[in-house]
Amino acid sequence: MxxxxxxxxxxxxxxxxxxxxxxxxxxxxxxxxxxxxxxxxxxxxxxxxxxxxxxxxxxxxxxAPGDPAARLLGDELVASLLVLHDLHPEDRDTRIARALDSVHEHALDVVDFDEETGTLTLRARESGGGCGCGSGADARQAAEAALTCFAPEVTVVELKAAPTLLQIGTKAR
Known part of the structure; x- marks a missing residue:
């Protein structure tokens, strides 16, 4: 831990x-x-x-009402201070998940984390059955900003697009 x-x-x-x-x-x-x-x-x-x-x-x-520890750990500034001094009680994977949860406008899943390079590979989930053409750059930047506070050991974020769904239908004659 x-x-x-x-x-x-x-x-x-x-x-x-x-x-x-x-x-x-x-x-x-x-x-x-x-x-x-x-x-x-x-x-x-x-x-x-x-x-x-x-x-x-x-x-x-x-x-704020509720659990004081949860409020502190959920705050970007406080979390960054705790991580900076190796005092954050959550492990890296939990902090990464917390950071990604804070990026409300993008649904992102962790694919892999390479400890040697600090590279976190994410996959964007489709929201609402769109065409798969959402703004990947915005999602990556939002993830990078959140991860800076909660998980600074992530130095590179790679984003894989969600698989594109093809419409299969019958050909009209």
């Missing part, structure tokens, strides 16, 4: 803050303003990302 059962290493917020400041000071001392600006932007971006994640956790825990 995942590393949820192991206790996280203790983190001292004050010490970590000092370490970040020291690294930024060393970069500023290098004399390259572009490096300093990039480092400060990186720190701001990470702070924004984690701040948004923590705010979302608090919101999900305090407002």
């Amino acid at each position: 995942s590393a949820v059962t192991t206790a996280p290493a203790p983190v001292n917020a004050e010490r970590t803050g000092r370490r970040v400041e020291e690294v930024l000071d060393r970069l500023a001392a290098s004399g390259d303003p572009a490096v300093t600006t990039a480092a400060e932007e990186l720190v701001r971006s990470l702070m924004d990302f984690y701040g948004a994640g923590l705010a979302r956790v608090l919101h999900l825990l305090s407002t």
